[in-house]
Amino acid sequence: DTGVSQNPRHKITKRGQNVTFRCDPISEHNRLYWYRQTLGQGPEFLTYFQNEAQLEKSRLLSDRFSAERPKGSFSTLEIQRTEQGDSAMYLCASSLVVKTSGYNEQFFGPGTRLTVL
């Protein structure tokens, strides 16, 4: 198993363009998380999936952001009409949740660094 992978690793786009990022979690991990990290700050939660169901979205996730995990495996995060404030590192993590109680270690991908010009 190669861990969590994300593509692309870097994306430079012009303001107003749409971008899409992909995350491939560790096989058999049923939970997938998206986070955003701006320069010099800790990551912030955006949304997460349990299998294909999107269970929670942060208020940071404006209407321009949409995430999907159609078959409960890989996930995509799309940003429409990008703004300069969207420039950040977008991190994906996955975990295997076998019971609702307890705490499950999250494994992080390398991130996609987005620069909006």
Added chain:
Amino acid sequence: KNEVEQSPQNLTAQEGEFITINCSYSVGISALHWLQQHPGGGIVSLFMLSSGKKKHGRLIATINIQEKHSSLHITASHPRDSAVYICAGHNAGNMLTFGGGTRLMVKP
């Protein structure tokens, strides 16, 4: 106000020094991750703990549930330990709330 607060924000040490990074958290957080992030962005999980103490090599993590405080210690620090160290709290929904990170530089 962030539910997870770290200190210090920046730390410079000489090789060999003992290093401590602190993390305080609020009600509703019952377990903590300690994470390491190198330049370029990749995040590695170091520890996840909800009580007591864990040790891995030169790294030691402790947590005091009553005081809602955790510490990460690095013994015999080395320049390769230079990174950003982040503590993140698990809430009841098993989601993480992150501290702002501590940028550590260990000089030879």
